[in-house]
Amino acid sequence: MTDSSTNLSYDVRLYKIDEYVGKRKTTYRVRWSVSGKVFPKTYGTKKLAESFLSKLTTAAREGVPFDVRSGLPLPMAKRLTRRSWFQHACEYVDMKWPHISPGHRRGISETLTQATLVLLTGDRGKPDEALIRRALHSWAFSKTARDGKDVETTTPPDEFASAIRWLKDNTVDMSDFEDAVVTRRVLDALSIRQDGKAAAASTIARRRATLHGVLQYGVELKTFAANPIDTISWTSPKHDDEVDRRVVVNPTQARTLLAVVRQIYPSLEAYYGCMYFAALRPAEARHLAEQHLTLPDEGWGEMLLVGSTQQTGQTWSDTGAVREDRPLKHRSVKSTRTVPICPELVALIKRHLVEFGTGPGGRLFVTRTGPFGRVPLKAYCNPVHPNTSTRFWDKAREKALSREQYASPLARRPYDLRHACVSLWLNSGVPATQVAEWAGHSVNVLLKVYASCIDGQDEAAKRRIELALDTPTDPGPPRPERGWNGRETCPKISLKHGENRV
Structure with a gap:
């Protein structure tokens, strides 16, 4: 009998030892079959051959299953294929x-x-x-x-x-x-x-x-x-993929934060602006270059995202460098993504280009201050380090927000600006398919992650249900009674004994 799911079998046959007398030495071959497949093993002495055959015989008598692939009893097969x-x-x-x-x-x-x-x-x-x-x-x-x-x-x-x-x-x-x-x-x-x-x-x-x-x-x-x-029945704790709506800033708060960034580290204002107005991931903003932008004099512009710049560390990159350019998240190497640029962000990026120019390869957001506060040469301007953007964002929050807001999750990370942008798009009535395309999400992930950030849907849903049920919200005054000919009838007046109708 053979168990195909585990490659184990009890169909075992043992044969007598074959003796081969050669010119130089005599060898002894043990033969046995498992599920019809014959396995040989040769020894230099008869005692070794008999010892091995004895082990096979004992295993077969005790009902030990044999491994079909190696032909050995299961315990011997495990030792042979030991893998730490x-x-x-x-x-x-x-x-x-x-x-x-x-x-x-x-x-x-x-x-x-x-x-x-x-x-x-x-x-x-x-x-x-x-x-x-x-x-x-x-x-x-x-x-x-x-x-x-x-x-x-x-x-x-x-x-x-x-x-x-x-x-x-x-x-x-x-x-x-x-x-x-x-x-x-x-x-x-x-x-x-x-x-x-x-x-x-x-x-x-x-x-x-x-x-x-x-x-x-x-x-x-x-x-x-x-x-x-x-x-085994081991269940990991449930975790919620939805964005915490407490981290989402409104437009007024976002503009206040960006204004403070302009005061303390102006070269990062457009960097954070790309996250809030265009829903860029930080790694995508670090990869953004001037040649990827269309900035008209009036109206909306456009940016073409072609990749991301990851701060990896030497141990985890392919080249041993501390950063690495990679494709867009969950996309193929040649994939791109087009994102619209609102007029406010167009003006912000233009001002950034006038004041700071670009770094190597036309990159917009690179280091502007080197050791001892000196401005590095353009060739040595690397993409903005995540620690730098996190540090100055924390300073901007501390200066722009109240003490209670600063202690809250409100825009605690620069990445939360992306959440605020996607939430704004959804709440503005932009179709989920379009938002998913701009943000680089699938529609399923988009609705799952941002479900708690979509406002204004409850009242509209209630009104649609009321219309379906035809439930009047205000019954109003009672309608007058009508006679057999359709005309309104006078209200009935009950008279007490001794009273006359006026």
Whole structure:
């Protein structure tokens, strides 16, 4: 009998040992079949051949299933194909690396590092946990740091050599994930931050998805028959993808903030303006160049987005540079996106070009102040660093908002300006399909993320329901009675005894 889903079989036949007498030496061949497929194994001595045949015989008598692919009893097949977690995790990183963004690479490394720390098997000679964490995150789980080579053929830096050598021999076998206790232990560890507090619901969901992908890769390699995560009832905390409407600024607040930015760091005014008036992501604004703009003297303009500039860090980029130009989010390499520019933003960008000009490649938003406050040469003006835009945005909020507003989530991040723009478009009655095209979303994601930011729909919906039910809002005075001929009749007056009609 053969189980096709697990490649295990109990249909086993054993044959006698074949003796082959050669000119130089005599060899002994053990033959057996599993599900009709014959497997041979040759030994140099008869005792070794008999010992191996004895193991096969014992396994068959005890009802142990045989692996159809290797022909060995299941316990022997597992030992033969042993695959450690550390080896599997490194190979998964190498498989995913060319197809994902630098930020995604960093997220996978963080998740695998956290998981590895709870999958260690011994304490003898164990390096310090902080060293293990650095070795995993900064080298083992970064293909760029390994110069594109696999872990087995690359010599790690001296700082990490002892930790990597110890990790190769001291992580659990992948087959251990068939025990639900091991899988659950990893999931529980991924829901905790390094300081011991619970991680955010979105972080837990992202980490669980990464672990699921790692184990699914094991299914592809035939390490598992099914993904171990799917066999346990572990539910990650619910998280809400909707934008918190408290972060959304109104036009008056947005213009006040931009005016303050002009006072404290004027070269960033148009940078934030592109997020509020055109719904650009920060990385898209950093990639924006003068040749991508159409700025008429009057009316609306247009910008053509062709990519984004990601601040990645050397460890996660393909080139080892700290930043990297990449395609638009969730789009192919050649994809572009056209976004309209309102007259107010047209004037803002024109003023920016007159006062500050452009950087290398015609980029609009680059560093304007170098070390010691000196203006760097144009060739050395790099795209605005995210830390710079975040720092000056916080200063603008502190100066422009009240104490209560500053302590609130209102426009806490520059990215919240994009949320405000998309919300404004939707509330202005622009069709969701058009907003999705301008913002670089799918319609489904757009309505899911911005559902709580769409105002003014409740009253209109109530009026439509009233019309459907034909329910009068004000019944008014009672209508006069009419006789058989359709004319209004006089109201009936009841007279008491002794009274006359006037």
